Amino acid sequence: MPLFEALRLALQTIRTQKLKSGFSLLGVFIGVASLIGAWSIVNGVNRYMTEKFAQTLFGVNTFQLRRRPMFTPNVPDSVWRAWARRPRIRFSDAEALNAAFTVPVITAWQSSDNQTVFYRDKQARDIELTAASERYFEIKNLRLALGRAFTAQENRSGAPVVVLGDAVAQRLFVDRSPLDRSVRIGGNAYRVIGVVEKQGSVLGFPLDRFVVVPALSPAQNLVNPPGILDAFLVKAQSEPEMRLAMDQAEGIMRSRRHLRPRQDDNFALDTSEGVQRFWAGISRILVVVLPGVVLVSLVIGGIVIMNIMLMAVAERTREIGLRKSLGARRRDVLRQFLAESVAIATVGAGVGVVAGIGLTFLIAAASPLPASVSPVSILLGVVMGAGVGVVAGVYPASRAARLDPIAALRQE
Amino acid sequence: MFRTGDTPLPDVIILTHKLTRAYDMGGEVVRALQGVSLQIRKNEYVAVMGPSGSGKSTLMNLIGCLDTPTSGEYWLNGQKVSDLDDDELARIRNKEIGFVFQTFNLLPRASALHNVELPLIYAGAGARERRGRAARALERVGLGDRMEHRPNELSGGQRQRVAIARALVNDPSILLADEPTGNLDSTTSAEIMAVFRDLHGQGQTVVMVTHEHDIAAHAARVVTLRDGLIASDQLQAA
Numbered sequence: 048m049p050l051f052e053a054l055r056l057a058l059q060t061i062r063t064q065k066l067k068s069g070f071s072l073l074g075v076f077i078g079v080a081s082l083i084g085a086w087s088i089v090n091g092v093n094r095y096m097t098e099k100f101a102q103t104l105f106g107v108n109t110f111q112l113r114r115r116p117m118f119t120p121n122v123p124d125s126v127w128r129a130w131a132r133r134p135r136i137r138f139s140d141a142e143a144l145n146a147a148f149t150v151p152v153i154t155a156w157q158s159s160d161n162q163t164v165f166y167r168d169k170q171a172r173d174i175e176l177t178a179a180s181e182r183y184f185e186i187k188n189l190r191l192a193l194g195r196a197f198t199a200q201e202n203r204s205g206a207p208v209v210v211l212g213d214a215v216a217q218r219l220f221v222d223r224s225p226l227d228r229s230v231r232i233g234g235n236a237y238r239v240i241g242v243v244e245k246q247g248s249v250l251g252f253p254l255d256r257f258v259v260v261p262a263l264s265p266a267q268n269l270v271n272p273p274g275i276l277d278a279f280l281v282k283a284q285s286e287p288e289m290r291l292a293m294d295q296a297e298g299i300m301r302s303r304r305h306l307r308p309r310q311d312d313n314f315a316l317d318t319s320e321g322v323q324r325f326w327a328g329i330s331r332i333l334v335v336v337l338p339g340v341v342l343v344s345l346v347i348g349g350i351v352i353m354n355i356m357l358m359a360v361a362e363r364t365r366e367i368g369l370r371k372s373l374g375a376r377r378r379d380v381l382r383q384f385l386a387e388s389v390a391i392a393t394v395g396a397g398v399g400v401v402a403g404i405g406l407t408f409l410i411a412a413a414s415p416l417p418a419s420v421s422p423v424s425i426l427l428g429v430v431m432g433a434g435v436g437v438v439a440g441v442y443p444a445s446r447a448a449r450l451d452p453i454a455a456l457r458q459e
Numbered sequence: 460m461f462r463t464g465d466t467p468l469p470d471v472i473i474l475t476h477k478l479t480r481a482y483d484m485g486g487e488v489v490r491a492l493q494g495v496s497l498q499i500r501k502n503e504y505v506a507v508m509g510p511s512g513s514g515k516s517t518l519m520n521l522i523g524c525l526d527t528p529t530s531g532e533y534w535l536n537g538q539k540v541s542d543l544d545d546d547e548l549a550r551i552r553n554k555e556i557g558f559v560f561q562t563f564n565l566l567p568r569a570s571a572l573h574n575v576e577l578p579l580i581y582a583g584a585g586a587r588e589r590r591g592r593a594a595r596a597l598e599r600v601g602l603g604d605r606m607e608h609r610p611n612e613l614s615g616g617q618r619q620r621v622a623i624a625r626a627l628v629n630d631p632s633i634l635l636a637d638e639p640t641g642n643l644d645s646t647t648s649a650e651i652m653a654v655f656r657d658l659h660g661q662g663q664t665v666v667m668v669t670h671e672h673d674i675a676a677h678a679a680r681v682v683t684l685r686d687g688l689i690a691s692d693q694l695q696a697a
Contacts, residue, residue, distance in 0.1 A: 052580055063568050369564045372525060373625070374553020374581035376546045452525045456564070 053386035060359075060387055061394060071355040072395025074348020075435055079396045079428040082341045083403025086424035088410060089330050089337075091417040096326045105319035106186050108289040111157075112136055112144070112279040112296055116315040118325030133313045135271075140303060141279045147299050148281075150288040155183040156262045158277040160270040164258055165231040166219040174215055175257040176232060178267045183259065184210070184243075186282045194226045194241030197261050205263035209237040213245040214255035232258065233269040278317075289318070345431060348395065349439040356388050356443035367447050368455025381448040388440025389433055396432020400425050461496070467534045472632050472664050473499040473522060478531035478541075479687075480517050491517040493687035494531065499633075499666065504659045506678035507668045514687040516637075519668045523556055523635050524548045536632040553581050557626025561638035563618045565610040565625075571597060572606040575625045582629055596624040600654055616647035623654060627663075634658065636667040640674055652677045 061068040111117070115130035138156070145154055162176040177183070184196045193216075197208050209230060216225050225239045237260060246254035260266050271277065281296065283289035293316050300314050360367070367380055375383075404420050411418040461467065467474040480492040491514045499505055509515040520526040521533060524540055527548070533541040540551050552558075565574045575593035584592070597606055600620040610618050619639060626634055636655070640648035656677065659665050667678060675681050676695070683691040 059568075365564065366566060369560075369566075370577070370581075371549065372523070372552060372558050372564075373578045374549050374629075376549040376581075378546075379549075379581060453520050456525075456560070 050382065050386070053382045054390060056383060057387035057390035061390060067355065068391055068394075071352050072348070072391050072398070074344055074351050075392050075395035075432045076348075076399040076402065078341050078344030078348055078435075079399025079432050080402040080406060081344060082337070082428050082431075083400055083420065083424045084406040084410070084418075085333065085337045085340070087403070087407035087418040087420045088416055089333050090421040090424070091407075091411070091419040092326070093330060094419060095417040096323055105322055106188060106280075106282055107319075108284065108286055109186055109280060109282040109319065110289060110293050110296075111315075111317045112140070112281070112300065113277065113315045113317055116321055117317050118322050121328070134304065136276045136279055136314065138274045138276060140300065141276060143303060144279065144281070144296050144299055148292055148295055150283060150291050150295075152281050152283050152288075152292050153182045153185060154180075154282070155186050155280040156180040156276050156278075157183060157280055158262070158267065158270040158275070159257075162232055162266075162269055164215055164219065166225075166228065169219050171215050171218040171256075173256065174212075176266060176270060177257060177259045178262045178264065178270050179259055180262045182282075183280065186280050189243045189246075189259075191241045192244045193224065194239070196241055196259075202261040202263060205261055205265065205267075207235055207237045207264055208240045208261065210241040210243060210259045211239055212243055212255040212257040214253060215258055216242045230258075232260065232266050235265040237264075237266070293318075341431075345435050348392070349435045352388055352391055352436065352439040353443060355391070356384060356440055357446070359387070360384065360443050360447040363447075364450060364455045364458045367450050368452045368458070371450070371452035372456060377448040380450075381444045384444035384447045385437065385440045388444065389436035392436025392439065393429065393433045396429045396435075399432065400428050403428065461498070463532065467498070467537065469537065470501045471498050471534070472501050472503075472536055473497065473666070474532070474534040475518075475521070476532040476534075478518075478521060478533060479529045480514075480521060480526065481529045491687055492521070492528070495684075495687070495689055497682065497689065497692075499664065502659070502662050502664055504655070504665045504677075504679045505667070506675035506681045507666065507684065508670060508672075508675050508681055509684035509690070510670070512686075513684040515668050515684045517687075518684065519635065519637055522633075522666065523558060524551045549581075553578055554629060555632045557623075557629065557631035557634045559619070559622050559626050559634065559636035559639045561641035563610070563615075563622045563642070565618055565621055567610050570607045570609055571602060571613065571621045571624075574610070574621055575628050577625060578629045592628055593624070596628040597621070599627065600624045614647070615643050616650050619643065619647075619651050620654060623651075623658075627658070632664060634663055634665045636665065638669055639667060640669070640671070648674065 114133050114135050141154070141156055157177060157179045159175050159177045161173050164171045164174050181197055181199045181202045191210070192213070196210055197206065201208055209232065211225060219225065219230065220228065225242060228239050229236045230239060231237070248254055281292055283292050296316060297312065301312065304313060306313065370380060407418045407420050410416055461474060461476050463476065475495050475497045478492055478495045479490065482489045482491060495518060507515050507518060517526070521528055524535070528541050531541065532539060535551065536555055540548065543551065572590065572593050575596050576589045579589040579592060594606060597603055600623050602617060602620055602624065605613060605617060610621070613621065640651055643651060652674065655665055655667070669675050680692070680694050682689060
């Protein structure tokens, strides 16, 4: 029997036994749908991390000098304690670095903590208060929707001016203009001079719940002890120049801290690569867990299909006997049942692909997770589904093929 | 007289020579056939009779190439088939033998036309050729207007005629019928016997296993088995 006939027959059998076939392809369906759904999330976040997060949020060719790395998966307690004992980054460190860089860079100070911002009788809680120097906006790619950022002069003099994140402006001023209004942060009055464009969110974390004040303004005491910085931000004009600046920063910091050659750095130089490594760590967990889930579904799906096929062989023993009496060879019968099991599994995988794509769009639309379907996952899903069909079908089909035509014909 | 090493005469369609078949039934050997030598010529119409246990089903299975003998020779249409392997026997069944069963054995979900096409699928015929030949076979048994009907939309006699069309579609050397009227009332039985008579008249060799004397009476020759041996072999007037 040609393959085409076997396939046609298989599809016809599936059509006439919709309910049974529907149940039997459920396992493969779930396996493939979850494969594509989860893969799409990982894929989407990957792209987001490499394209949007790294490029715009962290900043291109930018590094940060910090006490400890910002994104760190699975760090043991002992390491955390060692990091906590490290000296903090000081204003003087930042000034020394600024004076020493031999490549053109722009730099900014940054210290942040959560605070409540008040306007008259309204308040916005859990707002990230950032005390930063004036180039911060440039390095972070924060463009202003209204008003202006503060100037170097305002930064140095510690002027009580503030730039609001979009969510804070919305919360406190709704649709009135916040410009030149006075808000209170930690008991100090600040004049609003600008509002930053809406940033949206990353992985569900809102990016607009912040305010930025000059690094030397009164609120600096709310975020850090005097003279201390969370991070010193350095943006170079190119990747090689950033590397050079990082080398210089490392050398200067080591000499300022009197580290001997064998001692490790007691500070961190974070780049967007660090963030990506952090994400790679998380996605690696997914990459380990995901195949497990998919595998379990597919194995269950395979067992279900094998059972259904064994039942089909038992039910259709007489038909098999008849086909053999009419000239079907073993391989014809084998092919017929194998085609049926592969067809069931492939249809399951196909429906799973459609459901997985649907799931992806649903996730992308209804949640902050950026999901995007990977063509490789579709191919893999269908191939694995068909593979399950082959594996699950071999035993029932070979049983059918070995049936003795006389006994098979006699069966009621 | 045929001897081992001979080849049958050209017009001998079926030749069995000292055919035996023994089954091992849990240690006990049952000799279903104990040396059956039989020759059937082209365009004969033979009924095989015998009480149950006489070995007529075993002979039928051997003649139909569904089973292989324990010893002896079986020649079908000039070819020695008693020592062929499974796949070759499948090919012989496909090309040389047209089965008609007591219970029709039609695929319930397939149309009459598709049922008749089945042997042609295993013969490797293309879709268009299959349709054409299956349609002609159905017309031959008077079902040209029922081609798209399913078995459950047909009467018992019509179903058996579909089965006969299926048996004929590959132009077999023999039409091998196993109790073809066993599930039919007497009117319908007569109808089916008329079909057999017509086919025989057109030159078809027919071998029919039955235990009913009035059905066997339609055949030109009656072979009676008893205890695994031929008890009688008689020509009778049509």
